Amino acid sequence: MERIHLSTPHMSGREEAYVKEAFASNWIAPLGPQVDAFEREFASAVGSAHAAALSSGTAALHLALRLVGVGPGDEVLVSSLTFSASATPIVYLGGRPAFIDSERGSWNLDPALVQEALETRARAGRLPKALVVVHLYGQSADMDPLAEVCARYGVALVEDAAEALGATYHGRIPGTMGRVGIYSFNGNKVITTSGGGMLVSDDEALVARARKLSTQARDPAPYYEHSEIGYNYRLSNVLAAIGRGQLEVLEERVLARRANFEFYRQALADIPGLEWMPEASWGRHSRWLTCLTVNPREFGTDRERLRLLLEDQNIEARPVWKPMHLQPVFAGLPCWGGAVAEDLFERGLCLPSGSNLTEGQLSRVADAVRKVWRRARRPAAEPMAAPAA
């Protein structure tokens, strides 16, 4: 049986025309006219004044945190329920992550816990340098209260919108509401350049500094002169060409992913114990991934058993991110709350969600979930096969 993947690249055909332009002009190099155009087009698509195209979302977050002043010994608050790359750049800079739990309604940062953390730190006279807010699985966090509390305490607000291109928050775009925001074009994201990232900000000087640091921090001089430490983080002109073609179909891709979610929800509506990731009232969830939680008592078996039985059918489903406060590498770091992220990790599952899934593939996934439920309901009459190792 053909494998159904979680999320695969989906080219439109227009990418090749831009890549051909890059070849025809011999700009097979980091930087170049495709990069300039991609930055302009991206900034205009999200409504940010400036954008810098980079080699990855992780590189973009590393630069973003350095540019808001994170350095050795600084504490940075960050969502616990996320991918590791939301937190690891804090450590690259010698900073110390402190984690914050999610709220149930959006699976994103709980503003009340952020407020509590900042109050505690303010009383001790040691405020964190920044807050990294993650827009998880394609849904915006509740930005208004987060922006308000960050402004009150003078803490820089950095947005990790790697998963959220295509989402909205009261008509605004996640990634453009803080001091600086980042996006990812990794192969599994809503649009891809095979690998790449973008940093956006309305602060022209900040983006100019990001460009300089991402090209080895070269000072303006005829020879190579450096007065600070830089990185090689720029995006290739060839990959930017792919990005331009992808950006043109972003809206189609989001609609396809939202349609996947609706397909699953309707096809499985009668099955008890499946709860779909909520769409908060403040905007559009891009449904980058279709996520749900399994209530084992009602569904008849647990998330892990369901995942393994889907794997037996050659269907790739994944547990929701393992929270950062449970990661061995971050053991002992502070965390406000944690029970919500732990529960979502234990019971949460991401179903195949690519914008190029066919209706046949979506049906195969839904049928496989239904079969697991049917068998779990009648363990005596129809024993469940043990999952293959």
Ligand SMILES: *Cc1c(COP(=O)(O)O)cnc(C)c1O
């Ligand atoms: C994918 C991702 C990143 C990292 O982006 P890369 O381009 O893979 O470096 C960061 N944060 C989150 C939440 C992500 O999902």
